[in-house]
Amino acid sequence: MIKDTGKSKQTGEVWVFIQRYEKELEEASLEVLGKARQLAEKLQVAVAGIIVGEHSEGLAQHIIEYGAHRVYVLNSVYLRGYTSSAYTKALCSLIEDKKPSIMLMAATPQGRDLAPRIASKLRVGLTADCTDLRIGSYTDPKTGKKHNNILLQIRPAWGGNVIATIVNPQTRPQMATIREGMMKLPARNRAARGEVVHIQSDIERADIITTILQQQHVARTVNLKQAPIIVAGGAGLGTKENFQLVRELARLFGAEVGAxxxxxxxxxSGHEHQIGQTGITVRPKLYIACGISGAVQHLAGMEESGRIVAINTDPEAPIFSIAHYGIVGDVREVIPKLIRNYRILSH
Amino acid sequence: MKYSIIVLAKQVPDTTAVTARAMKKDGTLNRTALPAVFNPEDLNALEMALQIKERFGASICTITMGPPSAAEILRQALYRGVDRVVLVTDRRFAASDTLATSAVLSRAIQQIGTFDLVLCGRQAIDGNTAQVGPQVAEKLDINQLTYVEKIEQLHSEKISVWRDVERGKELAAAKLPVLLTVTDRANLPRPPSAKKIMHYKKARAKSELTDGGTGAHRAAKGLLVEEWDADSLGIDPAVCGLSGSPTRVKKIESVIRKGKTFKKIAPTDEGINELLQELIQEYSFD
Incomplete structure (x- = not known):
């Protein structure tokens, strides 16, 4: 953590927009809440969760149990389902009224649809897909002015080849979206109590300019984020039939399958197995990369894994630069050897 | 012409081309080794526009904001069949963040006049922010549909699209005009047409001309790329470039993909047996 010497001038709260998935809370939003609590403690301000829509009472208590001091419940029949225009308008008027210092949301498709719209309307700075947030200072190189106790927004750029620290020294709220799976889900405290503030939104029918006609849900059958072991396959497998080897090895290790x-x-393999910048970010205890050369977009999604075993025919493949164990060889021969030897050892 | 479509495109360093050769000895990226390309998802947006043109009739204008060399992607757009291209370039636009970029682009769109659809890629591969599309839509005060995978229906006043929203798919409808951000699952972008390459390969923007000429002979042949700066857009320089950008970069660190303990394992039964024993001893399987 960066040590701050200056005194805090912030009075505004740290806000987290809590997304809903049908009648449940999106776990990604609760992860952000845990980080928001740490930031707020540093700034000595309150954390508030913002939730929109009907039947929010039970959910508000839930949000408090995950770390919010206060929950703003925005009510309106016109906020039943998510639409960019209505949610932007409703949240902007709440922000202008309450003036939080920080506004965060999970970088889900909904968060990435909504946050830029709000930032554009309020003309404030926004940083996308942060992997970490801290409180620190920034000195403007031109004016020499030092800004204390501001939000340091840390994110990868250039396909994961650099890590940038971004700040919004002048505009408020300081906005950021946070990549899913980057923050730890806070422990739930069922005894926690907080304030629930109900606000009737002045949204009108005319503010809803898009309509959702149909939704097709894909059940999350794979649980890559929580898996302690992942066996992942890449183009090096060559054929769909060969990819079956990856599944066999995963079954033997009690692992999830990645691609x-x-x-x-x-x-x-199916889209739901995809690991990397456009897929899921994982950090299992053990990651076995089979026939994966290691494009940066993939590495960005798994390089935090505890132990990485890479199997590839090309000794120059970038995957070896982040691996703990490297096997230069053909996966079609190496995987059967892994299966055979593991069976012998685990007997 | 039935629909008026604007496609926003960006020239980006090809971050997908990072190979061992693009890495320096210290494990950091050699940025100059990366070629400049048409942002991949903007090509999907362009392809979607071209398909609308073929099916319903449309005029397509592609706009890019960038240095004069970004005119290369406008030629790429011409090679694929767009009707008009505009280069938005000015030194005062340098160092624009997404908010300042959206201020300039939305002003350029207003300068074009009326339009039915604004299409852009979901995100660019250099920053991956996915912010400029929605920020432009807000400045234009129009609808937005992000993460679009497929157009289901297009009528004179209304559009419905399938969106790819992580938990599944969503069919959403909006009135025109609307801004769509298009994903790479939408289509397979077409290659340039050889005939159009022959026709447009000498198209240049004025600031690309090194001879200091006015480009009059090119203009006469329809080969002068339209070019707008802050003055011709009538935009306040205070809302673009660094002064119009609320975000500041405090620090940039190169990711060093090296330095972990690395052990080479022989692809033999002995080697693999040894590896498995080590992993078991490290409790990796527990």
């Missing part, structure tokens, strides 16, 4: 973008595009 690279290239393997998904080639039809070896």
């Amino acid at each position: 690279t973008r290239a393997a998904v595009d080639a039809g070896f």
Whole structure:
């Protein structure tokens, strides 16, 4: 943590927009709440969760149990389902009224649809897909003016090749979206109590300019984020049949199956298995990369894994630069050897 | 012409081309080794526009904001069949963040006049922010539909699209005009047409001309790329470039993909047996 010497001038709260998935709370939003609590403690201000829509009473208590001091419940029949225009208008008027110092949301498709719209309307700075947030200072190189106790927004850029620290020194609220799976889900405290503030939104029918006609849900059958072991396959497997080897090894290890973008595009595996910048970010205890060369977009999604074993025919493949164990060889021969030897050892 | 479509495109360093050769000895990225390309998802947006043109009839204008060399992607757009291209360039636009960029682009769109659809890629591969599309839509005060995978129906006043929203798919409808951000699952962008390459390969923007000429001979042949700066857009320089950008970069650190303990394992039964024993001893399987 960066040590601050200056005194805090912030009076505004730290806000987290809590997304809903049908009648439940999005877990990604609760992860953000845990980080918001840490930031607020540093700034000595309150954390508030913002929730929109009907039947929010039970959910408000839930949000308090995950770390919010206060919950603003925005009510309106016109906020029943998510629409960019109505939610932007409702949240902007709440922000202008209450003046939080920080506004955060999870970088889900909904968060990435809504946050830029709000930032554009309020003309404030927004940083997308942060992987970490801190409180620190920034000195303007031109004016020499030092800004204390501001939000440091840390995110990868250039396809994960650099890590940038971004600040919004002048505009408020300081806005950021946070990549899913980057923050720890806070422990739930069922005894926690807080304030619930109900606000009737002045949204009108005319503010809803898009309509949702139909929704097709894909059940999350794979749980990559929580898996302690992942066996992942890439284009090096060559065929859909060979990808079956990855599944066999995963079954033996009690692991989940992961895939690279290239393997998904080639039809070896379903989209829900995709790991990397456009897929899911994972950090299992053990990651076994089979026939994966290691495009930065993939590495960005798994390089935090505890132990990485890479199997690839090309000794120059970038995956070896982040691996703990490297096997230069053909996956079609190496995986059967892994299966055979593991069976012998676990007997 | 039935629909008026504007496609927003960006020239980006090809961050997908990072190979061992693009890495320096210290494990950091050699940025200059990366070629400049048409942002991949903007090509999907362009393809979607071209398909609308073929099916319903449309005029397509592609706008890019960037240095004079970004005119290369406008030629790429011409090679694929767009009707008009505009380069938005000015030194005062340099260092624009997404908010300042959206201020300039939305002003350029207003300068074009009336339109039915604004299409852009979901995100650019250099920053991956996915912010400029929605920020432009807000400045234009129009609808937005993000993460679009497919157009279901397009009528004179209304559009319905399938959106790819992580938990599944969503069919959403909006009145025109609307801004769509298009994902790479939408289509397979077409290659340039050889005939159009022959026709447009000498198209240049004025600031690309090194001879200091006015480009009059190119203009006469329809080969002068339209070019707008802050003055011709009538935009306040205070809302663009660094002065119009609320965000500041405090620090940039290169990611060093090196330095972990690395152990090479032989692809033999002995080697693999040894590896598995080590992993078991480290409790990796527990």
